[in-house]
Amino acid sequence: MTTPSGTPAHTHHPLPSYLQADHLGPWGIYLQQVDRVTPYLGHLARWVETLKRPKRMLVVDVPIELDNGTIAHFEGYRVQHNLSRGPGKGGVRFHQDVTLSEVMALSAWMSIKNAAVNVPYGGAKGGIRVDPKKLSRGELERLTRRYTSEIGLLIGPSKDIPAPDVNTNGQIMSWMMDTYSMNTGATATGVVTGKPIDLGGSLGRVEATGRGVFTVGVEAAKRTGLAIAGAKVAVQGFGNVGGIAGKLFAEAGAKVVAVQDHTGTIFKSDGLDVPALLAHVKQHGGVGGFAGAETMANDEFWGVQCDILIPAALEGQITKDNAARITAKLVIEGANGPTTPEADDILADKGVLVLPDVIANAGGVTVSYFEWVQDFSSFFWSEDEINARLVRIMQEAFDGVWQVAQQHKVTLRTATFIVACQRILHAREMRGLYP
Ligand code: GLU
Numbered sequence: 001m002t003t004p005s006g007t008p009a010h011t012h013h014p015l016p017s018y019l020q021a022d023h024l025g026p027w028g029i030y031l032q033q034v035d036r037v038t039p040y041l042g043h044l045a046r047w048v049e050t051l052k053r054p055k056r057m058l059v060v061d062v063p064i065e066l067d068n069g070t071i072a073h074f075e076g077y078r079v080q081h082n083l084s085r086g087p088g089k090g091g092v093r094f095h096q097d098v099t100l101s102e103v104m105a106l107s108a109w110m111s112i113k114n115a116a117v118n119v120p121y122g123g124a125k126g127g128i129r130v131d132p133k134k135l136s137r138g139e140l141e142r143l144t145r146r147y148t149s150e151i152g153l154l155i156g157p158s159k160d161i162p163a164p165d166v167n168t169n170g171q172i173m174s175w176m177m178d179t180y181s182m183n184t185g186a187t188a189t190g191v192v193t194g195k196p197i198d199l200g201g202s203l204g205r206v207e208a209t210g211r212g213v214f215t216v217g218v219e220a221a222k223r224t225g226l227a228i229a230g231a232k233v234a235v236q237g238f239g240n241v242g243g244i245a246g247k248l249f250a251e252a253g254a255k256v257v258a259v260q261d262h263t264g265t266i267f268k269s270d271g272l273d274v275p276a277l278l279a280h281v282k283q284h285g286g287v288g289g290f291a292g293a294e295t296m297a298n299d300e301f302w303g304v305q306c307d308i309l310i311p312a313a314l315e316g317q318i319t320k321d322n323a324a325r326i327t328a329k330l331v332i333e334g335a336n337g338p339t340t341p342e343a344d345d346i347l348a349d350k351g352v353l354v355l356p357d358v359i360a361n362a363g364g365v366t367v368s369y370f371e372w373v374q375d376f377s378s379f380f381w382s383e384d385e386i387n388a389r390l391v392r393i394m395q396e397a398f399d400g401v402w403q404v405a406q407q408h409k410v411t412l413r414t415a416t417f418i419v420a421c422q423r424i425l426h427a428r429e430m431r432g433l434y435p
Pocket of ligand 1: 089090091092161162163164165166193336361362364365366368
């Protein structure tokens with residue numbers, strides 16, 4: 001088979017078994033998203049199979065001695081999905097449900113996200129299958145250090161740069177940075193982002209994902225005539241992403257009427273006191289037990305009357321079983337992969353505008369990029385400068401994606417994938433196949 005230009009077309013081999021769609025699991029969802037965009041890729045479609053196979057995947061055994069003297073083994077992963085545009089970049093997740101297939105999908109979404117906001121990175125992700133809440137601080141440190149050492153084969157400031165994700169934070173990044181530095185014999189601040197300020201972290205990084213969610217929300221509201229002041233907002237997950245986004249929406253005059261997390265669902269029709277709720281979450285680890293609200297059954301959350309819904313927890317939350325009940329006009333995906341393709345179609349049919357993860361939550365990695373640049377140059381920027389640059393990148397990226405969506409009459413998710421896949425596959429094509 002040849003292409004019109006006379007070069008042989010890509011030969012299609014079936015995907016290896018471990019890459020095949022795990023039905024509605026995250027990797028299967030990602031493969032469907034790629035299939036949806038392929039018709040819009042023109043001659044670059046020749047390279048699309050690249051996106052269906054992570055470049056490199058490492059599964060590691062992470063043994064640690066527990067405080068009670070026994071030895072425990074945990075499964076760790078680092079997946080580099082695509083490195084065509086630059087080094088790997090993406091967070092590390094500690095969660096009891098982490099699987100290789102989930103990390104593959106998360107790494108692929110990082111490739112798309114990094115290309116969508118045009119930061120010079122490929123996509124990567126890591127994780128450990130562990131419930132970190134069950135570990136002591138010492139156990140958590142030993143786990144983090146051993147994992148970092150095991151994935152030392154892949155990571156490095158110009159190779160692959162981890163960052164925080166679900167259940168990881170500045171302390172864990174500090175241990176990762178220290179372990180890598182000890183193993184290589186030189187302090188390497190640029191090996192991870194999301195570090196504390198004193199260790200080469202960036203101002204604004206902690207708030208960046210939530211700020212990005214808010215920024216694209218404001219852009220979408222402008223274009224659809226939705227007033228933020230007075231808008232009712234429901235948020236799932238009140239951590240680093242949902243908590244900050246909720247705070248910024250509340251400061252802009254919106255009412256956060258419902259919040260759900262792993263500790264329960266709370267509701268207040270005239271708006272929760274967000275600063276008080278953030279203080280409660282900091283102290284108690286979740287929204288459960290917050291005095292200034294009523295509680296509701298977890299499943300009722302999806303039917304709450306609201307204008308803006310922000311899923312900011314885990315994947316696969318908005319499904320064919322609850323999408324029809326959603327009353328919001330705008331869904332802003334703070335989480336990675338919260339909406340299944342079937343739910344996407346239901347929401348599109350209802351006229352609900354979905355701001356997809358691969359652009360909506362890209363603020364975090366954008367400021368990670370700033371952190372990495374500052375570490376390399378050993379010159380640090382002011383918070384105002386960082387926030388201004390973040391907002392500009394998010395606005396420009398959103399504007400570009402909005403235009404592509406109008407031009408092709410597609411959803412913002414497909415439009416974001418079009419923009420991102422074109423950038424990745426163009427780089428792939430220009431670099432050519434080695435050897
Ligand atoms: N874990 C975040 C994400 O999913 C941030 C990744 C990073 O900063 O590298 O986008």
